[in-house]
Amino acid sequence: MGDSGGAFCTLGIGYAAPSGMFKVVRLTTTFSHGHQPEHTCELLALEDGARGWRRMQSPPIGDYFGLHKNSMVTIDGMLYFLYSLSPPRVGGDYVLRLDLETEQWKRSIKAPKMRSTMPRMVELNGTLCMVHSEGRRTKNACTTIWLLSDLAKGTWVKAYVIPMPHAVDLVIPLRMMRHDGKLMCYCLHNDRASPTLQVYDPLNGICTQLPDLPGNNLSDVGFCNLHLECYIRST
Template sequence: MMPRHSPERRRHGSLSSPASAATGACAPLPEELIFDVLSRVPVKSACRFRCASRGWHALISDQAFLAAHRSRHAEPLLVTITSSPHHAGGGRDLRLMDMDGNVVRVTKGAGGLTLLSTSMDELVGVAEVSSSRVIDPATGEVLAYSSPKQVFGFYIMFGFGRAIPSGAYKMVRLVNNQTFEVFTLGDKNTRWRRSKLPPIRVNGCSQVTANGVMYFMVSRQLDDDGLLRFDLESEEWKPAIKGPPIASSPEEWWNDAQSVRIAELNGFLCVIQSEMQASTNVWLRADDSWIKAYSIPAAPSSYYYMPLRVTHDGGKLIFYCFFHGQGHLLRAYDPATNTCTTLRRLDDSTEKVGLCSLHLDRFVLNKI
């Protein structure tokens, strides 16, 4: 907490509440109390409070306040793609909200079939069947867009992530396993560049970026070549790696009794292994080895468990899943008690759910 008469505080002018400043009917609140209270409100409320008075606008725009707000709101924001039946010809919106369900921003028509962002990114990538785009969710601005490719009958796969250590955001696309291209946001050339093809043919795989490396799952059984790795900084393919030790029989795979997919969790690559009517296991890749971090008991009439975030206070796992008759639910799994708690029910129009690492300073800098 900053001293009452620090230079940083004095230059904000009067921080009294708007009502007392206008009427003079009551004594002004202590500056430390206003600072403390405002630093605890959600992002959307803080943006609105900037309009209350010049003093509050200066306070909320100050770097010390932004740092305090960030420390108290460390969790990323939810990003969802929702169907929009009111749009002409249909469409999808991109919705940004906090973990309490408060909607921060809705960008009409910005959604897509696939959500490519991760919890470590400030930007969001979305993809359609043959095109992709990158959106700044703080403003709704489309920063990059790939025109639809006229490739009837071809398979196009998109990826999006941030290189390390440069921090450059990059999009990739693989067209029918014949062309692999990379696009760098902010590049003066503003064009797609051809890169080497994957060392193994990719068929309908899932992909995710974690710690500067884009991973492609090319085999549900995650054998020796089950996970391809593309380094976004060097734009080179790294040796493929084997997935976690998931024991299963060919009959289980054939009957879809077990499903496997990959995701990013707190900056780490993770593998989600769902066993029908049993449990969902979450494996984390750390120090070149796999750790079985969570085993979530399956609830009746539920499926598609997708981890989103591990909380900073106690290691609870925030995830979402689908329940018959209830739709998408945001839930928390507590490994200490081996129980799940429903946090909230997501809107019926929700199609995709992800995270975005946005904080108040991004909205203030963009004057939202």
């Protein structure tokens, strides 16, 4: 960034409850030489997009924090951001919570203790979920998956430990199949650019690969939980 500093921006999108209004939240960290980083927060209501972005209360964090990439989740009108305090790994990981209806920040919750420097936060069947790898590229490599069991107490339960072959860097859950407990996941590989879709069976510890994703897919994979019918007109 140099002496002039710079800025990093993170976006999250979700619906407010009970109004159902879709909103986009933009968190920006601005760096300037000789000064503490400044955190700002802006919000855009999609149904009222003509009014543009408006400034809102910044996250209630006094120290500098770093947001984790690809770790923004919306569940039941609450927008979650995974962040770490600085210096990295000293203070551990925490979860910011923003009520999209009231546009008020709620008390942060402590994430489970994770050994990885690059954890992920996702939504799994309506539950907040933490994902991280251990022993990557070793014979004991695995992905550990935690589920938030009690929001008020900040209690996490270790739900899955998925063995990983040498070529897999991380297994990210997409959906839990209710009738048999199997997990539909996508796997990030170190020997190919595109991820693969797989189904993990916790009863036998075996992953079964599904048909390949479309070519040149270099980004993340996920289920779309936005009500797109609200924005698409029938012809």
